[in-house]
Amino acid sequence: MAKIQNRNKAVSVNPLKSSQPLGAAFAYLGVSGAMPLFHGSQGCTSFALVLFVRHFKETIPLQTTAMDEVATILGGADHLEEAILNLKNRTKPSLIGICTTALVETRGEDFAGDVAGITARRTEELAGTEVVLCTTPDFEGAIEEGWSKAVAAMIEGVTIPGIRNRDPRKVAILPGWHLTVADIEHIRDVVESFGLTPVILPDVSGALDGTVPEKWIPTTYGGTSVEDIRELGTCSQVIAIGEHMRAPAEALRQKTGLPFALFRSLTGMKEADRFVTLLAQLSGRPVSAGIRRRRAQLQDALLDGHFHFGGKRIAIAAEPDHLYQLASFFVGMGAEIHAAVTTTGASVILEEVPADSVYVGDLGDFEELAAGAHLLVSHSHARQAAERLGTPLMRVGFPIFDRLGSQHKCTVLYQGTRDLIFEAANVFQANQHEHTPQSLNPFLNRENDHDSSSPSFTRH
Amino acid sequence: MSLKAKIEDVFNEPACDKNQGKEAKARKKGCSKPLTPGAAAGGCAFDGAKIVLQPVTDVAHLIHAPLACEGNSWDNRGSGSSGSDMWRRSFTTDLTELDIVMGQGERKLFKAIREISERFSPPAIFVYSTCVTALIGDDIDAVCKRAAEKFGLPVIPVNAPGFVGSKNLGNKLAGEAMLDHVIGTVEPEDVSDYDINILGEFNLSGEFWSVKPLLYRLGMRLRVCFPGDARYHEIASAHRAKATMMVCSTALINMARKMEERWGIPFFEGSFYGVTDTSEALRSLAGLLVKRGADPALLDRTERLIAEEEARAWAQLRAFRPRLAGKRVLLNTGGVKSWSVVHALQEVGMEIVGTSVKKSTVEDKERIKQILKDENHMFESMAPRELYAMLSEHKADIMLSGGRTQFIALKARMPWLDINQERHHPYAGYSGMVELVRQIDIAIHNPVWETVREAPPWDAEGNVSGKDELAVSGSLEDEAITTPVRLFRKFAAATADDMGEC
Numbered sequence: 034m035a036k037i038q039n040r041n042k043a044v045s046v047n048p049l050k051s052s053q054p055l056g057a058a059f060a061y062l063g064v065s066g067a068m069p070l071f072h073g074s075q076g077c078t079s080f081a082l083v084l085f086v087r088h089f090k091e092t093i094p095l096q097t098t099a100m101d102e103v104a105t106i107l108g109g110a111d112h113l114e115e116a117i118l119n120l121k122n123r124t125k126p127s128l129i130g131i132c133t134t135a136l137v138e139t140r141g142e143d144f145a146g147d148v149a150g151i152t153a154r155r156t157e158e159l160a161g162t163e164v165v166l167c168t169t170p171d172f173e174g175a176i177e178e179g180w181s182k183a184v185a186a187m188i189e190g191v192t193i194p195g196i197r198n199r200d201p202r203k204v205a206i207l208p209g210w211h212l213t214v215a216d217i218e219h220i221r222d223v224v225e226s227f228g229l230t231p232v233i234l235p236d237v238s239g240a241l242d243g244t245v246p247e248k249w250i251p252t253t254y255g256g257t258s259v260e261d262i263r264e265l266g267t268c269s270q271v272i273a274i275g276e277h278m279r280a281p282a283e284a285l286r287q288k289t290g291l292p293f294a295l296f297r298s299l300t301g302m303k304e305a306d307r308f309v310t311l312l313a314q315l316s317g318r319p320v321s322a323g324i325r326r327r328r329a330q331l332q333d334a335l336l337d338g339h340f341h342f343g344g345k346r347i348a349i350a351a352e353p354d355h356l357y358q359l360a361s362f363f364v365g366m367g368a369e370i371h372a373a374v375t376t377t378g379a380s381v382i383l384e385e386v387p388a389d390s391v392y393v394g395d396l397g398d399f400e401e402l403a404a405g406a407h408l409l410v411s412h413s414h415a416r417q418a419a420e421r422l423g424t425p426l427m428r429v430g431f432p433i434f435d436r437l438g439s440q441h442k443c444t445v446l447y448q449g450t451r452d453l454i455f456e457a458a459n460v461f462q463a464n465q466h467e468h469t470p471q472s473l474n475p476f477l478n479r480e481n482d483h484d485s486s487s488p489s490f491t492r493h
Numbered sequence: 494m495s496l497k498a499k500i501e502d503v504f505n506e507p508a509c510d511k512n513q514g515k516e517a518k519a520r521k522k523g524c525s526k527p528l529t530p531g532a533a534a535g536g537c538a539f540d541g542a543k544i545v546l547q548p549v550t551d552v553a554h555l556i557h558a559p560l561a562c563e564g565n566s567w568d569n570r571g572s573g574s575s576g577s578d579m580w581r582r583s584f585t586t587d588l589t590e591l592d593i594v595m596g597q598g599e600r601k602l603f604k605a606i607r608e609i610s611e612r613f614s615p616p617a618i619f620v621y622s623t624c625v626t627a628l629i630g631d632d633i634d635a636v637c638k639r640a641a642e643k644f645g646l647p648v649i650p651v652n653a654p655g656f657v658g659s660k661n662l663g664n665k666l667a668g669e670a671m672l673d674h675v676i677g678t679v680e681p682e683d684v685s686d687y688d689i690n691i692l693g694e695f696n697l698s699g700e701f702w703s704v705k706p707l708l709y710r711l712g713m714r715l716r717v718c719f720p721g722d723a724r725y726h727e728i729a730s731a732h733r734a735k736a737t738m739m740v741c742s743t744a745l746i747n748m749a750r751k752m753e754e755r756w757g758i759p760f761f762e763g764s765f766y767g768v769t770d771t772s773e774a775l776r777s778l779a780g781l782l783v784k785r786g787a788d789p790a791l792l793d794r795t796e797r798l799i800a801e802e803e804a805r806a807w808a809q810l811r812a813f814r815p816r817l818a819g820k821r822v823l824l825n826t827g828g829v830k831s832w833s834v835v836h837a838l839q840e841v842g843m844e845i846v847g848t849s850v851k852k853s854t855v856e857d858k859e860r861i862k863q864i865l866k867d868e869n870h871m872f873e874s875m876a877p878r879e880l881y882a883m884l885s886e887h888k889a890d891i892m893l894s895g896g897r898t899q900f901i902a903l904k905a906r907m908p909w910l911d912i913n914q915e916r917h918h919p920y921a922g923y924s925g926m927v928e929l930v931r932q933i934d935i936a937i938h939n940p941v942w943e944t945v946r947e948a949p950p951w952d953a954e955g956n957v958s959g960k961d962e963l964a965v966s967g968s969l970e971d972e973a974i975t976t977p978v979r980l981f982r983k984f985a986a987a988t989a990d991d992m993g994e995c
Contacts, residue, residue: 302944303947306947306949306950307950309950310951313951313955313957314957319951319954319955319956320949320951320957321955324955325951325955328949332945335941335944336903336904336906336941337903339939342941343932343936344931344932365940365941365944366939366940366941367938367940367941465917467699468573468699468702468919469575469699469702470575470702472699472702473700473703473919473924474703474706475703475706475707475802475922475924477706
């Protein structure tokens, strides 16, 4: 069980986190025809927007209530109303997803009351557009929390309550934010191969998968339809992926009575086995030859790949569920977690991370803790640490702005685990340090030898 | 000397125990068993020659052949170089059909030598003949001689075309080329009573660099470590050493013996694999040097160093005992490595459940026998199917072998460690032994084994048994893990032979 430790210091050096409203907006972006709206000053939106664009290389619909000095003093409800009406008129979205920011949260307003008032007053004007709200101040949480809150908000605001007629073939999937476009597509394929119909919320695979539409669309295109969110109660089973999806799954259960199965990770043989078994049981169908073949390929990848992981020290900086997914993967391959740094300390998954300690910190802490590791695993901002430490960086998560195609890397189920093995093993192979007369000289290496005179064993 | 005479000469090796145990007639036939078409394994004589010479770092290695000989085999060895990287470049004459038909081979070779000498100016070029160029009668000796005069650098012919025999023969022919053309051609100016040669050490993964500092601490000086990290001028002046250690006995015994004959350099066979073997090697080197005029104080120095280093190594190895004691090892490799590694592994409490002795000498076998106490654990060679069966029945916990049997172990879901030339870890010397044991520990305890041995939760048709309580609110992480079931899987009979030592 990992000990969760806070780094007690005033200054954050090279932040690891992206802000909570960004995470919420990210979730709204997985809904078709959606328009995320930051309730804050212009900068809040523009920074998030730029980061999204750098990562996805797409136009990202993201709007702002553009709080100015006067609104900040007198209250932002007018700005909120104006923004909603403007968005409705100009982009005709099917959903406006409001994320509050630190500015308005610090000021402290009754946003729920404001929104209720606006939608009640403007029923006619807003017909055909759902307006949902989540409170996501920047001063707490990070992407994970924001995403989780936005999904819960959409369920609470849009899904029809009550126990409905359930379609035994319909399965609701609530993926965590750290699943890529390729992950979502792969999960959909696997679920469909059992003759089941997946309803995925949010579904970034349709919205952020880098396609070229025939016309200009100001909102998101692709993703979960608002109608599907409304009809979630007609599914027969919910599958949540990642501990941070427990809250939305719980919200859905409260609202519709639907049972949920929570998978903390879908990476790794055991996890994939459980997922596939669940689908086979839900559908009553056998596991297809194709999936069985993927499993056999993963077995071989485990065998071929493990040589490169044994005895390696890995330093990971990522959001809690992502950290758990990656750390479990590396430890399962025979590596050990040299340093684990995460964004926020609230998630229960952190205790399950297979490391001695998990530090809630930044990339500055990461750089300190990662010294001596063979591999850094984090997003693009860790590249400076990688350069200074002379240690290779495997880019995962968000943002990845200096490599292309991160959204199309599959990391889940048999196929994704296989690819992940190859990706990491290739980083190891590309960065093999050649032995030198100095590095092997038994007399020279004696000084630092003392700390390791009891040879370091791999932890399992 | 003609190639035929050379081969006969090489086969008639008085320093080889195996050879001397034979009848005069059988001795003449040589040591390579005739190959069985369709059931042969291992490399050819060219392969053997190139393996031996390729680690010489500053030399340009030029292969006179159509593409396959070099094109399919280059950049495949992990010897370390502390200087030039010339040896890693691949040079071949890449003969075309037209070259062969029109008899352009010699001319192309000559031009190739010129281009190399002009563009890369290496201190020497080694030219290798191959099946095709030998067959069409290209006289590489003559071309090398002319080129050497013309371009003013040593151009050394290596006559070991593939068809003349096995890889082992090629090893020896390579040694002959050095004896005939290189060793003794440069007189060193700094001869001392402490000069030694190490022959048959390949410096794989730079592992000799863990040993060299030990020698230098004792005040010894290396004339050459051949071929690992060797430079041309070091080989050329190797004849002034006072003592030689032979590391890989089967490969270069002729070289050691002839150096003793010609220049009076005594030699012994030793190994840097294993703690006691390393000590023994240091002791023998010191002993030989003292006999040849070095200050006897060297002996005391050596004993002191051995005592210190052994104590250190044992202490480090002891830490692994709790994790490795009782683990069963299957050693599937030939040559000297068998007994020295067997000894070392027993030192950490591991049990040897089998070792191949295919390339071991009578003496090696005797040594293994003494260590193992059970002769049944020795085998000449094992068919892949048997090997697979043995591993999949879990009669061992790990196999140590060369790359060729890697997949037999892996497909049987059995830990495996490469102890041959493709490996990436240095295992020589005291620190190397600790590294080997550390790697065994890492391999055996990798959690991946449990994962790959786990049977899928469905039957052969993909049917999931029973409708368990899976669709529940909450998490699934407490699901019971299905018990591991090992599946026996047949696969094509590849070669189980571990060719390719040295």
